[in-house]
Amino acid sequence: MAHDPGIGELRRMIDEARRIVVFTGAGISTESGIPDFRGPGGIWTQMRPIDFSEFLASDEARRESWRRRFATDATMRKAEPNRGHRAVATLVNRGKASAVITQNIDGLHQASGVPASRVIELHGNTTYAHCLDCAERYEIEGIRVAFERTGEAPCCDNCGGFVKTATISFGQAMPAAAMIRAEEETLACDLFLAVGSSLVVYPAAGFPKRAARNGAPLVILNREPTGLDPLAGLVLHREIGVTLGEAVGNN
Numbered sequence: 146m147a148h149d150p151g152i153g154e155l156r157r158m159i160d161e162a163r164r165i166v167v168f169t170g171a172g173i174s175t176e177s178g179i180p181d182f183r184g185p186g187g188i189w190t191q192m193r194p195i196d197f198s199e200f201l202a203s204d205e206a207r208r209e210s211w212r213r214r215f216a217t218d219a220t221m222r223k224a225e226p227n228r229g230h231r232a233v234a235t236l237v238n239r240g241k242a243s244a245v246i247t248q249n250i251d252g253l254h255q256a257s258g259v260p261a262s263r264v265i266e267l268h269g270n271t272t273y274a275h276c277l278d279c280a281e282r283y284e285i286e287g288i289r290v291a292f293e294r295t296g297e298a299p300c301c302d303n304c305g306g307f308v309k310t311a312t313i314s315f316g317q318a319m320p321a322a323a324m325i326r327a328e329e330e331t332l333a334c335d336l337f338l339a340v341g342s343s344l345v346v347y348p349a350a351g352f353p354k355r356a357a358r359n360g361a362p363l364v365i366l367n368r369e370p371t372g373l374d375p376l377a378g379l380v381l382h383r384e385i386g387v388t389l390g391e392a393v394g395n396n
């Protein structure tokens with residue numbers, strides 16, 4: 146692996162860059178045991194997603210949404226950052242990477258040591274919940290205990306608003322502040338590293354496209370071909386953890 150020319154090229158590009166943006170998708174977290182919800186066999190191919198408007202309109206949709214969240218809870222709590230996450234954290238903590246833009250909702254970048262202020266979550270975060278009206282934060286465990294007792298979807302203690310995981314559902318507006326920051330970071334970078342994303346979900350996949358059109362070299366590291374491979378200066382169809390770990394030089 147050390148003599149792999151693709152990894153050597155990736156290492157050279159990282160060394161030369163001064164301001165990297167790392168963009169991550171489900172592929173980096175599948176190596177931590179978190180399934181790709183949209184991928185083959187993923188939850189969204191077996192169950193119809195609950196649209197945001199349904200969540201707002203229906204008690205039963207809210208209960209079903211929470212039942213699904215609790216069904217994934219053991220997996221989410223057990224998951225730990227892997228070598229790919231650690232390599233990304235190294236790039237941030239060395240001052241090489243200015244931001245991590247992620248489609249993932251698992252919080253594993255923060256868990257691997259990337260400061261929360263450097264993580265831009267395009268699809269939110271499922272490791273906690275918040276009130277849709279006043280934004281009060283709630284922990285999943287407390288909601289689970291109450292749900293098991295009452296069978297009712299949670300409402301906010303402060304204002305009575307609906308409490309929902311801090312994720313962006315289908316049909317829900319993209320988070321405006323995160324979108325603006327992601328855009329700024331994308332246009333300011335001199336290397337855009339797209340890792341573990343099939344680059345088909347928009348608007349998220351628009352960022353690597355913007356970076357490439359703005360003149361930043363684009364590297365795509367993903368097990369499968371992606372829709373943007375023709376735009377990339379370097380394409381590596383490999384396992385993520387070992388490839389990134391070798392290129393960055395950490396275990």
Ligand SMILES: [Zn+2]
Nearest residue numbers: 276279301304
């Ligand atoms: Zn509230």
